[in-house]
Amino acid sequence: MRITCPLCGTRDRREFYYYGAEDYLHRPAPDAAPETWDDYLHLRDNPAGETRDLWYHELGCASWLVVTRNTVTHEISAVELVAEVSA
Known part of the structure; x- marks a missing residue:
């Protein structure tokens, strides 16, 4: 899988x-x-x-990214910097 970092360009998944x-x-x-904290810490959809998903560009620019991807096809449709994602 290849992820396109907004700062570094297309990279192999192993950098993240x-x-x-x-x-x-x-x-x-x-x-x-x-109960709210318990849900936040322990309950996740699959x-x-x-x-x-959150990904960290460990072997690159050290940025946190939000990657929009399809878990069935592995297609990545968007990659955004966490700092630029609106709350």
């Missing part, structure tokens, strides 16, 4: 570290209920199809 679902960007408030 997969972190997990984009959900980690949507952290609950510090005073949120324990969809077949399009996902938005």
Whole structure:
């Protein structure tokens, strides 16, 4: 699989570290209920199809990326810098 980093261009997947679902960007408030924190930390969907995941460009520019990809076809439809993703 090849990922096109917005800063470095197209690179092999082995340059990147997969972190997990984009959900980690949507952290609950510090005073949120324990159940909300439990859901945030432990419950994840595992969809077949399009996902938005966090990847770290470890052997490149050291940027965090949101990669939109299809888990069935492995097609990557978008790559964005986390810093530029609207909340």
